[in-house]
Amino acid sequence: MATTASVGDMVELNPNQRVIDEALGSIIRWSLYEFHVRLVERSGVSIDRSIISILTRLSAAGTLRISDLADRLGLDRSTLSRQVAAAVAAGYVSRTTDESDSRAYLVSMTDEGKAAYRAVRRARTRLMMELTRQMSSSEVDQVSNALPILVRAINNLSASAGSEP
Template structure:
């Protein structure tokens, strides 16, 4: 992969392959097409919003906007579509009555379960023909990379926070 003719090729074949996978898996049309196989007809931002609500629990709209990397007006539109579809509901935050939390409804939970089924099905197809040993090794190494990535992200956040305090 690293030997592909690109303007700025990676020196690591692994990084080139991983970047390709991440780019493909996060592409809006890919997300929409994978979930459509479970009968789910949602735009990619709605898919991602439901994913975050399923994985992290109820969120304030501002926190969801941060997760989605978008602004308040765009997240408001997404939430409006999801609310109209009966997939989310807004509830008062019991810890702060001025705030609202976004919750998945039972229908939203079912859609989130459909995402898992879609992902499991996709992975089954991707790894078709792989031996159990290969699947196990891929899982172990990916889990190790995930742990290293999380530790690195924490280190970066801490370093960034320290440098911001020093500039103040």
């Protein structure tokens, strides 16, 4: 998509790009802060966003090596190790030595982690239902058709980030 004009080295966005930019900014702010606050309030679980991400991956995959979990989350191992340590301290995750490689660790959800994950998922589902009730059925259809296009563009942008000069 072409931009409308250039002012020096500053590029101006066309009206559609401005709408997308402003909407994306609102979505990011809401999803990073307000959404998490509401999830915690409604689930009754005091849990960090990073731990929710860990539990989500473990729920889908079961037990994982820390290196595999780091890859799935797109994090380096040292960052994930700190997050896993917090999840272990909170009682949501257990960490054990991998019997096939004593240098590696396996992580899995504890019963408390499974219960917390289910509570957060229920709260998330209720929140999504509440959010979509604010829209007409036609608007829900429009958003559900448009968002995958935005996700694809974001994923393509992320994938090409390393290939640019």
